Amino acid sequence: MSGADDFAPRLLAWFDGHGRHDLPWQHPRTPYRVWLSEIMLQQTQVKTATGYFERFVAALPDLPALAAAPLDDVLALWSGLGYYARARNLHAAARRCVDDYGGELPRDLDALTALPGIGRSTAAAILSQAWGERCAILDGNVKRVLSRYHGVEGWPGKPAIEKQLWTLAERHVAHPSLAPARMPDYTQAQMDLGATICTRAKPACVLCPLQSDCVARIEGRTGELPTPRPAKVLPQRSAQVLWLEDAQGRVLLQRRPPTGVWASLWSLPQLDDAEGTDAWWSSHIGTARSEGAALDPIDHAFSHYRLQLHPRRWSGVEPAPRLRDNDALRWLRYDELATLGIPAPVRRLIETARN
DNA sequence: AATGCGGGGAA
């Protein structure tokens, strides 16, 4: 057997001295807190998620509390974190746990994976960290570490490559020296190595416990592995944003459609173009409208397109009958904005320009 | 197999 077989014990020995032992979800490391952290950390860096995690568990300290909370409260706690389907799935999964599993997470890979928002890697992370089950994870860190360690070519997002990496991850987690009691540390160790040593750019190979057997290190190819995602040009879109204030200085928010970006979040009324704005104004207000005050455009980048928002502002708008609060429209005081899930750039616009 | 889905950190 080559040294590749020693992956797990070497990693674990390194973790004891150099891993991260003070992350907020580690104290206490309950299934609920592990679950929440794993969901928040999907496509999200630790530094970004930490503050959200602290606020979330302070407001909703356990699974039954989450299940009992209104979805809008959960979205408000998620506001600014992005990928809001995670929050909706989290909430739905909590309710299903109350209905089907006595208010706890199931200790079972298939049952966990069947819950919304939990895939194979997240389920394995929960099982290994919360209960010490022998499960392999494969997140962005592990993909990078294994791609380099084994010299796996090809973009890890490609299903065929991902399948290879799963096989390698399963092999390492099966190492006989790896005791179940150390599974939480082993799982954490892989992510810590990827986050602190085997980083995307300029990895600290000289500090790596796996350096003597790492193919990328040995062949001087850490800059080429893992193979980057094929580049593509992002489409550019634009939209009109309407900032309406009534005589009391309240702002009009509209619930976004249940599908698409920012699904079901509250935001300023947003239209595709000038014609859309005209139509919205006539259907919601009726009277002829003024131009409003044009504000600086906002450039926002999504992972799949760029969006330029063109905000305009009106004050002293008299609510027409159809403009009263309903399921999709709400006049809100500025000090109430924190109670709703609002897209980050829209919240930023309002907070910075509201004087 | 490919695409949709946020926001921010880092080079």
Place this chain on the structure above:
DNA sequence: TTCCCAGCATT
């Protein structure tokens, strides 16, 4: 600027 991060669901 560009890349990608503790991914998953949908098509």
